[in-house]
Amino acid sequence: MVSKPAPDATRRSEKSRRAIYAAALSLVAEVGYPKTTVEAIAARAGVGKQTIYRWWSAKADVLLEAFLDLAEQAARAAGHETAAIPDTGDLAADLKAVLRATVDELLDPRFDAPARALTAEGVVNEQLGRVFVTRLLEPQLQLYVARLRSAQDAGHVRPDVDPRIALELFVSPLAQRWLQHTGPISYDYTDTLVDYALYGLAPR
Numbered sequence: 001m002v003s004k005p006a007p008d009a010t011r012r013s014e015k016s017r018r019a020i021y022a023a024a025l026s027l028v029a030e031v032g033y034p035k036t037t038v039e040a041i042a043a044r045a046g047v048g049k050q051t052i053y054r055w056w057s058a059k060a061d062v063l064l065e066a067f068l069d070l071a072e073q074a075a076r077a078a079g080h081e082t083a084a085i086p087d088t089g090d091l092a093a094d095l096k097a098v099l100r101a102t103v104d105e106l107l108d109p110r111f112d113a114p115a116r117a118l119t120a121e122g123v124v125n126e127q128l129g130r131v132f133v134t135r136l137l138e139p140q141l142q143l144y145v146a147r148l149r150s151a152q153d154a155g156h157v158r159p160d161v162d163p164r165i166a167l168e169l170f171v172s173p174l175a176q177r178w179l180q181h182t183g184p185i186s187y188d189y190t191d192t193l194v195d196y197a198l199y200g201l202a203p204r
Contacts (some may be wrong), residue, residue, distance in 0.1 A: 006111065009192055010060070010093055010150075014121035016045070016047050016051060016100075017055070019045040019046060019047065020041060020045045020047060020051075020052060020055075020066070021062075021063065021065070021069055021070070022038075022045070022066075023041045023042075023045035024036070024041045024059070024062045024063050024066045024144035025063070025066050025067070025070065025110070025114045026044070026062055026114075027040055027044060028113075028114050028117045028118065029113030029114045029117055030113075031122075032117055032121070033063070033117050033118060033120075033125070033128070034121070036059060036063070037059065038052050038053070038058075038059050038062070038113065041059065041062060059062055060128055060131060061138070063066070063118060064131065064132065064135055064136060066114075067114060067115070067118060067136065068135070068136060070074060070110065070111060070114075071105070071111075071136075074104075074105050074108065074111065083123070084143060084146065084147075085098050085143050085144065085147040086098075087147060087150050087182075089154070091147070091148075091151045091156050091157070092194055092195070092198055094147060095144075095147070095170065095193050095194045095198075096190065096194050099170065099174065099190035099191075099193070099194065100187050100190060100191075102174065102190070103174075103185055103186065103187060103189075103190055106174075106178045106185060107185070108176040114180070118132060119132070119179060141164070141167060141171065143166035144163070144171065144202050145167060148161070148163035148167060148201075156202070156203075157166035157198075157201045157202070157203070157204070158201060158203050161201055169193070169196070169197035169200070169201075170190070170193040170194055170196075170197045173193055174189070174190060174193065177189070182193075
């Protein structure tokens with residue numbers, strides 16, 4: 001009698017985790033954050049509710065982790081293997097490249113719908129908003145801070161400039177256009193944002 005190989009628990013767990021990510025993101029896009037429940041995520045993913053609670057304490061944790069995973073997958077697909085913004089010595093080119101990748105992400109339906117749902121809920125749900133900013137948004141903004149500080153060290157940005165404020169010259173307008181549909185988002189738009197911002201940040 002030939003014995004069957006033992007089930008691969010690691011593979012099974014990863015398959016379940018992926019199903020939960022997909023279910024959470026699709027549900028929040030379809031019905032919004034308030035109506036998305038752990039029970040509904042479990043049912044759509046084909047797992048027991050206890051499986052979700054074994055890995056996460058609340059639906060916010062599930063959604064944020066699923067969203068972070070989605071962002072990481074998008075970065076890998078775009079060829080951005082490292083988190084840091086590239087430093088080629090050309091600040092304008094580096095910023096334009098990363099903002100173009102951001103445009104691609106924002107225009108991707110897989111990203112757009114859950115991102116809007118979580119962002120909108122974060123405005124009215126202060127606790128979720130703080131977690132969203134702390135775990136997802138601020139780490140990304142700090143990448144811009146690091147790149148702008150490198151540019152200061154190289155003499156490409158005035159030494160008196162606060163990088164955390166300066167990054168908002170190009171990041172915030174893009175976010176507003178995307179969230180409020182105040183205008184189209186495109187490579188030309190983000191390239192122009194960088195050009196305008198760097199004109200103000202350059203040494204006199």
